[in-house]
Amino acid sequence: MIWDLHCHFGALAGNTPDLKMEKLVRFADRMGIERLCIYMGHPFLNEPTPAQLRDQNDQVLQALRHWSHRAFGFVYLSPQHVEASLAEFDRCVRNGPMVGVKLWVAKRASARELDPIVEAAGSMKAIVFQHTWHKTGGNLPGESEPTDVAELAARHPKAPIICGHTGGEWETGIRAIRHLPNVSADLAGSDPCNGFVEMAVRELGAARVIYGSDASGRSFASQLGKVMGADISEADRKLILGENLRRMMMPILERKGIRL
Amino acid sequence: MIDVSVSVGPWPFRCFPGDKPADLVARLKRRGVKQAWAGTFEGIFHRDTSAANARLARACATAGAGFLLPFGSVNPAAPGWKEDLRRCHEVHRMPGIRLHPNYHGYTLADTAFTELLRAARERKLIVQLALNVEDERTQHPLMRIPPLDPSPLGHAVATVPDVKLVLLNRMRAPAGEALAALARTGIYFDFAMTEGVGGVGELMKQVTPQRLLLGSHSPFQYFDGALLKMKESAITGDDAAAILMGNAQRLLR
Numbered sequence: 462m463i464w465d466l467h468c469h470f471g472a473l474a475g476n477t478p479d480l481k482m483e484k485l486v487r488f489a490d491r492m493g494i495e496r497l498c499i500y501m502g503h504p505f506l507n508e509p510t511p512a513q514l515r516d517q518n519d520q521v522l523q524a525l526r527h528w529s530h531r532a533f534g535f536v537y538l539s540p541q542h543v544e545a546s547l548a549e550f551d552r553c554v555r556n557g558p559m560v561g562v563k564l565w566v567a568k569r570a571s572a573r574e575l576d577p578i579v580e581a582a583g584s585m586k587a588i589v590f591q592h593t594w595h596k597t598g599g600n601l602p603g604e605s606e607p608t609d610v611a612e613l614a615a616r617h618p619k620a621p622i623i624c625g626h627t628g629g630e631w632e633t634g635i636r637a638i639r640h641l642p643n644v645s646a647d648l649a650g651s652d653p654c655n656g657f658v659e660m661a662v663r664e665l666g667a668a669r670v671i672y673g674s675d676a677s678g679r680s681f682a683s684q685l686g687k688v689m690g691a692d693i694s695e696a697d698r699k700l701i702l703g704e705n706l707r708r709m710m711m712p713i714l715e716r717k718g719i720r721l
Numbered sequence: 722m723i724d725v726s727v728s729v730g731p732w733p734f735r736c737f738p739g740d741k742p743a744d745l746v747a748r749l750k751r752r753g754v755k756q757a758w759a760g761t762f763e764g765i766f767h768r769d770t771s772a773a774n775a776r777l778a779r780a781c782a783t784a785g786a787g788f789l790l791p792f793g794s795v796n797p798a799a800p801g802w803k804e805d806l807r808r809c810h811e812v813h814r815m816p817g818i819r820l821h822p823n824y825h826g827y828t829l830a831d832t833a834f835t836e837l838l839r840a841a842r843e844r845k846l847i848v849q850l851a852l853n854v855e856d857e858r859t860q861h862p863l864m865r866i867p868p869l870d871p872s873p874l875g876h877a878v879a880t881v882p883d884v885k886l887v888l889l890n891r892m893r894a895p896a897g898e899a900l901a902a903l904a905r906t907g908i909y910f911d912f913a914m915t916e917g918v919g920g921v922g923e924l925m926k927q928v929t930p931q932r933l934l935l936g937s938h939s940p941f942q943y944f945d946g947a948l949l950k951m952k953e954s955a956i957t958g959d960d961a962a963a964i965l966m967g968n969a970q971r972l973l974r
Contacts, residue, residue, distance in 0.1 A: 473918075488918040491953055596858040597865060630859045632735070652856045652914070653946045655737040655939070677918045682953040686946025692738050 462703040464496040465489065465681070466590070466623065467649035467673030468532075470524060471503025478502065478524035485677060486531055492681045495703070498673070499524060500535035500563035500590070507601065508567050511545035514538065518553050525558050533710065535561035535590055540574035541603075550581045560713045561588040570605040571612035579617045586712035588621050590647070595628040607637035614641045621709050623671065626650045631657045639664045645705065650675030653683045658691035658701070667697035671705050723756045723969035724749060724944070725849070726889050726911050726936030729780045729789070730762040730773070734861045737940040742784035745940055750788070752944055755966075757789055760819035760849065764794025770805055778813035792817045792849055796825040797833035803840065810844045816973055817847030817885070821854070823869040830873035838881040846885070847972055850874075853890040853914060855941070871895045878906045885972055889936060890914045904928035909968065911936025912950060922954030930960040934968050 468485065475481040482499070489497055502520030506513050514537060521534045536553040538546035553559040562582045568574060570591045582589045591613070593605045600606065607628040614622045620643060627646040628634025631654070638644040646661050646669060661670045674684040688701050707721075714721070727749070729742045739748045742759075749757050759781055763773035774793035781789035793809035795802050795818045809815040818841060827833060841848045852869050860866060871894055878886065887909040895903060904910070910928050912921045913936040925933055937947040951961060 485918065488953055491955060492949065594858065597860045597862050598858060629856075651859065653942045654735075654855075654859075655739070655941060655943050656735060659738055678916065680916050680918055680920050680946070680950055680953060682921075682949035683916060683946040686943045686949050689949065690943030690945035 462699070462707070463492070463494045463672065463685075464498070464703040464706045465494050465674050465676070466498050466647055466671045466706055467625070468497040468499050468676045469501055470499055470677065471501065471505070471520070473677050478520045479527040482524045482528045482532065486528065488676070488681055489531075492685060494681060495531070497532045498535055498561065498706075499532050500561075501537050501565070507565070508541060508603070509537070509539055511542045514542065514545060514549055518549055518559075521559070522553065522557065529558060533561065534559035535563040535588070537563045537565070538578055540564065540568040540572055540578060543574050543577055546578055547581055550578070554582075554585055554587050558717075560710060560717065560719070561590055564589070564591045566592060566601050566604040568603045570609040575613055576616065579613065579620050579622075583617070583620050586716060588623060588709055588713070590623045590625055592625040593628050593634065594626055595630040595633045597630070607634040610644060611637050611641055614638070614644045618643055621645070623647050626675075627661065632660065635661055635664050642669070645669045645671050645709070647671055647673045648687055648701070649673030649684055650679055653687045653690075655690070658687050658693060662691075662693050662697055662701075667693065667700045668705055670701045672702050722754045722935055722965045723758070724754050724937050724939065724947070725758045725887060725934045725969055726760075726913050727757045727789075727939045728760045728762050728941065729777060730764075732762050732941065733766060733864075740940045742780045742789065746785040746788055749939070749944065752948070755788075756969075757785070758792050758817070758849070758969075759789045760792045760851075761794055764819070765821050765824045765854070768799070770794045770796055770799070771801075771808060774805065774809055774813060778815070791815045792819040792847070794819055794821065795837060797837040798825050798827040798831070802833075802837065806837070806840055806844070806846075810846060815846070817841075817849060819849040819851060819889075821851050823866050824854070828870065828873065829877055835877050835880050838877060838884045838886070842881055842884040847887060848884060849887045849889050851889045852894075853892055868894075872899070875899070875902060875906070878903070878908065883907070887911065887934065887972070890938060892916070901927050904932045908932065909934050909972065913938035913942060913947065915950065919954050921950040922956060925954070925956065925960065925964075930956075930963050931968060933964045935965050
């Protein structure tokens with residue numbers, strides 16, 4: 462069973478989100494990927510306004526109308542607009558089909574503005590996915606480091622939080638989150654550097670490591686290759702490829718009556 | 722299968738699983754690779770590339786004679802490079818060399834680069850030109866290497882036609898018409914760092930299956946993604962045979 466934590470459809474060719482999704486699913490089928498977590502629309506917006514957030518989420522909702530049997534939606538929120546984000550959470554998660562929260566680069570995850578968003582997610586047992594990078598040349602002003610996620614996770618020890626990309630530069634990222642059992646490592650969206658998965662399993666335990674691709678910008682193949690090529694047990698590989706994500710999502714799936 | 726892009730030797734900032742030559746050979750063989758073209762990480766960083774190349778040749782002979790084909794490092798910006806080239810060819814019997822211009826401090830517009838291409842062509846050596854080694858964003862902060870500008874390459878190849886040139890680790894550039902134009906000159910490309918869903922299939926359309934080579938950039942990268950990319954792009958039959966083996970064999974002739 463392979464579930465992909467981290468996908469985008471916006472940049473693919475196609476006039477509508479469902480047509481873009483059709484292309485994404487076709488490639489996923491070739492790789493044996495059963496389920497895709499999708500978030501954000503087109504184009505990518507670093508600092509979306511409330512109206513733009515709504516439009517981005519509408520694109521995902523439209524994709525889900527045809528692909529809910531293959532995809533899970535995460536609502537794109539911005540701590541620059543807390544009230545609007547909470548309203549979007551209610552529209553898309555509490556009263557809609559989405560099952561997680563996506564936070565990108567509008568404000569660092571250590572900011573207090575994230576607290577009500579994480580609390581809202583917790584009230585529905587939704588997963589919180591926070592993008593992070595640790596770029597050698599420096600991050601964007603609002604772009605989180607894994608240490609920012611660590612601060613957030615320490616304030617919300619019961620919230621399941623995913624450290625997106627594990628910082629990209631994963632050796633630093635893994636170290637930043639290893640003391641926080643509620644934080645899991647996303648493998649997506651970095652070069653398939655040999656040793657990433659082995660270090661993550663060694664330092665975090667396989668139960669906190671989750672396969673994701675960051676398709677369509679990244680290849681499903683290059684990112685799956687990290688897991689398929691890693692020197693880990695077959696049991697750990699299964700956890701990483703899908704069982705961990707399924708376990709994390711089951712509470713909200715059950716709450717929403719979503720059958721697998 | 723022939724993997725045209727593997728490396729031996731230590732990487733300064735990380736120990737890769739399976740980075741000992743014997744281990745690398747065993748891992749590649751387990752995945753069905755019949756031959757691998759090996760560069761040297763030492764050749765990127767050591768000023769004494771002559772010694773690095775000698776160690777590369779010994780490692781290949783010891784750990785994988787007939788399996789690992791050594792591709793020595795030559796730096797045309799350094800004095801004595803012609804002797805390095807001669808030793809690669811005449812002493813170590815290497816089928817080719819591997820270049821890292823952005824690590825060695827020269828551009829593809831430099832006269833020395835064209836001179837090296839010409840010298841390699843005279844010796845019928847394959848020239849592997851590494852456009853990248855790793856994502857600029859994850860480089861060690863003490864070793865920040867700017868990306869290589871590939872735009873002068875078309876002129877260089879026009880100056881030295883028929884050189885057996887392989888571009889390794891292309892990421893986003895060259896692209897579009899510049900990429901297609903390079904392919905028409907007879908350059909080959911690996912896809913170790915090709916990204917995007919169906920990325921290898923798109924690359925194949927642009928450069929043709931006859932110009933594409935299997936490259937894994939192992940052990941820096943996991944090998945497995947390379948084959949999975951073929952599957953993702955549904956490349957089979959004659960195209961797959963050419964990419965996985967036939968094109969590399971033709972280059973070696």
